Amino acid sequence: MTRRPPLALAVPAGLGVMFLALPLVGLVQRAPWAAVGHQLASHEVRQALRLSLVTSLAATALAVVLGVPLAWVLARVSFRGRALVRALALLPIVLPPVVGGVALLLAFGRRGLLGGWLAALGVRLPFTTAGAVVAETFVAMPFVVLATEAGLRSLDPRYEEAAATLGARPWSVFRRVTLPLLAPSLGAGAALCWARALGEFGATITFAGNLPGRTQTMPLAVYVALESQPDGAIALSLLLVAVSVVVLVLLRRRLFPA
Amino acid sequence: MTLVADVQTGAGGFSVDAAFAVGAGETVALVGPNGAGKTTLLRAVAGLSTLDDGRVVVGGRVVEDRRAGIRVPVEDRAIGFVFQDHALFPHLSLLDNVAFGLRARGVGRAEAAARARRRLDRVGLADRASDRPARLSGGEAQRVAVARAVAVEPTLLLLDEPFASLDVRARAEARHHLRDELSVFGGTAVVVTHDPVEAMTLASRLLVLEEGRVVQDGTPAAISERPRSAYVAELVGVNLFRGRAHGDHVILLSGAHLVIADAGHGDVLAVAHPRAVALHRHPPEGTPRNVWAGVADRVEHLGERVRVRVGGAVPLVAEVTAASARELRLADGGEVWASLKATEVTVFPV
Numbered sequence: 001m002t003r004r005p006p007l008a009l010a011v012p013a014g015l016g017v018m019f020l021a022l023p024l025v026g027l028v029q030r031a032p033w034a035a036v037g038h039q040l041a042s043h044e045v046r047q048a049l050r051l052s053l054v055t056s057l058a059a060t061a062l063a064v065v066l067g068v069p070l071a072w073v074l075a076r077v078s079f080r081g082r083a084l085v086r087a088l089a090l091l092p093i094v095l096p097p098v099v100g101g102v103a104l105l106l107a108f109g110r111r112g113l114l115g116g117w118l119a120a121l122g123v124r125l126p127f128t129t130a131g132a133v134v135a136e137t138f139v140a141m142p143f144v145v146l147a148t149e150a151g152l153r154s155l156d157p158r159y160e161e162a163a164a165t166l167g168a169r170p171w172s173v174f175r176r177v178t179l180p181l182l183a184p185s186l187g188a189g190a191a192l193c194w195a196r197a198l199g200e201f202g203a204t205i206t207f208a209g210n211l212p213g214r215t216q217t218m219p220l221a222v223y224v225a226l227e228s229q230p231d232g233a234i235a236l237s238l239l240l241v242a243v244s245v246v247v248l249v250l251l252r253r254r255l256f257p258a
Numbered sequence: 259m260t261l262v263a264d265v266q267t268g269a270g271g272f273s274v275d276a277a278f279a280v281g282a283g284e285t286v287a288l289v290g291p292n293g294a295g296k297t298t299l300l301r302a303v304a305g306l307s308t309l310d311d312g313r314v315v316v317g318g319r320v321v322e323d324r325r326a327g328i329r330v331p332v333e334d335r336a337i338g339f340v341f342q343d344h345a346l347f348p349h350l351s352l353l354d355n356v357a358f359g360l361r362a363r364g365v366g367r368a369e370a371a372a373r374a375r376r377r378l379d380r381v382g383l384a385d386r387a388s389d390r391p392a393r394l395s396g397g398e399a400q401r402v403a404v405a406r407a408v409a410v411e412p413t414l415l416l417l418d419e420p421f422a423s424l425d426v427r428a429r430a431e432a433r434h435h436l437r438d439e440l441s442v443f444g445g446t447a448v449v450v451t452h453d454p455v456e457a458m459t460l461a462s463r464l465l466v467l468e469e470g471r472v473v474q475d476g477t478p479a480a481i482s483e484r485p486r487s488a489y490v491a492e493l494v495g496v497n498l499f500r501g502r503a504h505g506d507h508v509i510l511l512s513g514a515h516l517v518i519a520d521a522g523h524g525d526v527l528a529v530a531h532p533r534a535v536a537l538h539r540h541p542p543e544g545t546p547r548n549v550w551a552g553v554a555d556r557v558e559h560l561g562e563r564v565r566v567r568v569g570g571a572v573p574l575v576a577e578v579t580a581a582s583a584r585e586l587r588l589a590d591g592g593e594v595w596a597s598l599k600a601t602e603v604t605v606f607p608v
Binding site: 156158159161162163164165166167168169170172176177180181183 | 304306331332333334335337338339341343345347348349358359362363406407410
């Protein structure tokens with residue numbers, strides 16, 4: 001190992017650290033510490049906070065229910081077009097969220113692909129809390145698929161084979177062997193998914209709108225508050241930073257194996 | 259016949275084309291060099307990989323027949339499998355590991371737990387029932403793996419190098435345990451191994467696989483008497499003596515005495531490699547304490563080596579160089595003396 005990095009690497013590396021750290025320093029330094037508690041206790045903030053928790057947890061649950069089976073199929077079944085399906089499953093990571101929101105409107109909106117069917121069933125997604133959940137799920141599900149598929153691929157196949165030789169049917173093998181052994185990867189994926197859903201902005205505001213109490217989640221509230229009451233925006237931002245840091249600390253072993 | 263297999267498969271990277279049968283209650287050792295396709299064959303029989311062609315019949319039921327389009331899934335084959343590294347479920351206690359198959363087959367929770375506890379009790383691990391597998395030694399894990407496989411009373415038990423992950427000391431004990439388990443199990447078993455002592459202490463029949471083909475099939479005695487390849491000669495062509503140890507010597511079944519270096523007691527299997535047997539035209543002088551007169555009744559050339567079967571009070575096989583075979587004029591027959599140093603004899607309790 002090199003002890004002293006060459007200057008040509010050390011200087012940009014240092015600048016990179018500063019670039020990442022300064023915004024956080026600004027946030028912490030400008031925070032109205034005395035008033036943070038008061039700000040977070042306001043009706044609007046608590047409403048946004050509650051809505052964010054509900055929608056992000058619901059989105060995570062939905063992403064797990066859909067994403068884990070998808071990851072299993074991608075890892076265990078070889079079929080034509082698998083590469084295409086995998087690309088599709090990861091697309092939302094690189095897709096601009098606003099574009100995701102527009103696409104969701106065109107699929108599930110009143111005049112979208114499934115709009116007529118959904119209306120017939122009495123389901124309305126755009127500009128509803130359910131719509132916020134759908135937008136967050138769309139954007140955050142790739143993290144569940146990615147982590148779970150990687151976990152499945154690194155799982156020793158002999159555990160599942162042993163279960164089969166003992167008479168367990170495939171569903172029982174999945175439930176009693178695969179899933180428990182997958183728990184650490186799945187947990188990491190779900191945590192990343194939840195963090196992403198909690199911070200979702202673009203797809204949510206495009207597809208679900210910005211209705212306080214119904215679709216105005218914390219990031220939307222921060223954006224709105226920045227104009228009218230900057231102190232509230234900073235307080236909310238601090239809360240979101242704290243959540244992110246907690247997720248990072250919890251996952252550091254899995255994200256950065258020593 | 260409990261198992262009738264005719265397997266052609268390329269799964270696992272080794273091409274296998276082997277046909278064999280195993281009778282009810284019989285334990286067969288499947289032996290062969292690395293890369294011979296032993297594991298591939300075993301996995302194909304269990305249904306863990308597919309056949310390219312052929313059929314597998316277990317307990318009279320066709321579980322796979324390519325031409326008839328029959329393929330019974332693994333979980334319906336009633337074939338127990340013990341994996342090389344045991345593959346105990348790391349997230350379950352020992353009790354839940356052993357009860358797993360019973361639960362999967364619909365046995366109630368309490369009943370399955372009670373039966374699993376009895377299995378653990380028999381392998382001496384009842385007090386560790388709530389431990390996780392990570393806390394077991396290799397030998398203990400192996401015992402649990404066998405207990406787990408036999409708990410569902412499979413028609414056929416397949417063991418893939420059950421001792422491979424154990425150190426030498428643990429092996430002797432594990433072998434002992436496995437022999438007991440197999441005799442209690444009373445079922446039909448195929449054990450993959452490349453250790454001749456393992457093969458001969460566990461199995462009544464050997465099946466030798468080389469390059470995916472069965473090259474020899476028979477009792478250990480028959481095979482060591484007439485090995486058909488250098489590999490088989492190396493593997494099973496050892497001298498085996500059954501007898502009863504009394505301290506520094508073993509009284510063989512024939513009544514002859516065999517002096518050993520390590521003290522032993524009780525029924526033993528003494529093993530000596532043919533290379534350790536020296537041949538002489540005249541009674542030898544010096545240190546060897548095991549000297550028997552006999553007749554060189556068969557001389558076989560295996561490359562540069564010559565295997566000589568010496569008939570007499572203690573029949574044995576010697577391996578000498580081609581040069582020394584010429585020097586001793588072994589091809590002419592006649593009386594020879596075979597000597598064996600006590601230190602070259604390894605004794606295994608049975």
